[in-house]
Amino acid sequence: MARPFDLDEILPDVIVDPVRLPRRQAGGSPQGLAVTLLADYTLRTRAWLPSAAIVALLTESGVTGGAARTAISRLARRGVIGSSRRGRSTFYRLTEPAAVALAVGGRSVVRFAAQAESWDGTWTLIAFSVPTEGDAERRALRAQLRWLGYAPLYDGLWVSPHGQPERAAAALTGISRGAMTVFRARGVPLAGVADRDPLDAWDVAAIGEHYRSFVDQWTPLLPRIGSGAVSGTEALRARTEVMETYRRFVALDPRLPMRLMPAGWLREHAREVFATVYDGLAGPALRHVLATVARFTAEPAPDISPHTVADLFAGVSPGACPADAPAPAGQPR
Structure with a gap:
């Protein structure tokens, strides 16, 4: 059975030549959080962010400064991000192959619930x-x-x-x-023998509990989002975490039509909660990112913007090569 607890097995490193996106580990690895952070706000433009600002934003999600710097270094070695030296500061941005892979992945995350209803029975x-x-x-x-x-x-x-x-x-x-x-x-029912339904390959009960846990965790935040009572720091942390958590259902859920799933299957409700949190926190989270970047550079504010669930569903097109300072020779673009 596909048990939702085996996340190291279910969510391996994703290789998209010439980059290797990091494993999405239980609890959120520093590299995974860094990738989600950069994708959430710089995917369209591939804007450069100061290394110190990325470290500061990651520490707000519970990552130590040392672990954040190590994660950035490893992402650069993987080809996920490229670097640019400007004076005494180092800036990073997503490489084009990584941005394209993340845009495709983001679309699959938000579309999987709708795609499940179009199953043809095979x-x-x-x-x-x-x-x-x-x-x-x-x-x-x-x-x-x-x-x-x-x-x-x-x-x-x-x-x-x-x-x-x-x-x-x-x-x-x-x-x-x-x-x-x-x-x-197509499956053929067999009389007189132990007929195992293909759906039995998944631990449906355990996956259902993960949906329940997701809904229970995030629903209490919805009234505060509606009233605008979530601060920038909390908004950034929650928006990153909700994406990191929700994306796992793509691998866990068998993605069959709702009529074939157990009564009370929370796939659609979980998607609604995810969309409300992710979209509702976009504004305060963006303002916090911009304020943090401004603390570490005197350069103009980077051209960044959060995308919504609807944007991801339609497909986000990453910028090919923004007109800004070039990366030094030998560094990935």
Whole structure:
């Protein structure tokens, strides 16, 4: 079963040549929080932010200063961000490949609830066999399958209600050296035998509890958002956290139509709560980011703006190359 507690397995490093986006770990890793922070406010323009401002913003989410600086350094080595030296200060921004990958990922996060209702009744199945000595390969293959929305129905047979089997096959080809078969099929009820429903591949009850926990955690904040009583610091922290938490449902939820899920399935309600928090906190969070940046540079305010759930749903187009100070030679753009 796909248990929602195995986040290190379900949310692996995402490789988008030539960058490697960081693993989305339980509780939010410093690198993951940094990526979410930059994506939430600079995705459209890929604006440069002072390193000191990024560190300050991350510490407000409970990351130590040392861990924040280490996260920035590692993201640069991964090709997720590029650097530019201006006087005595260092500035960072998302590289173009990372921004494109994050825009695609953001769209999948906000669209998955709607896409579930268009299911045509067929399943994508992936059967594979990995050599006995290929433990690392097997783990990488399973992690990628989890990320693509598959779950193990039987040993070596993974299922998903989603189409695009060619996309899954392409993503897995570079990982597996063993045999693999990908096909689409409909289930056939069997009389007189133990007939296992493909939905049994997911721990539906545990996932439902995660939805309940998400709704219970964020609903009390809604009245304060409506009255404008959330401060900039709290707005930034909450907006980053709600995205970090909600995005995990893309990998956890089997994404079948609501009519096939247990009564009271909270997918739609959770999406409404997420959208209200994420959109409702955009204004105060942006003002806080701009105020923090101004503390660490005398340059004009960067061209940044938060996107809404509707923006992500429609598709955010990252800026290709803003007309500002170039990165030094050898640094990724």
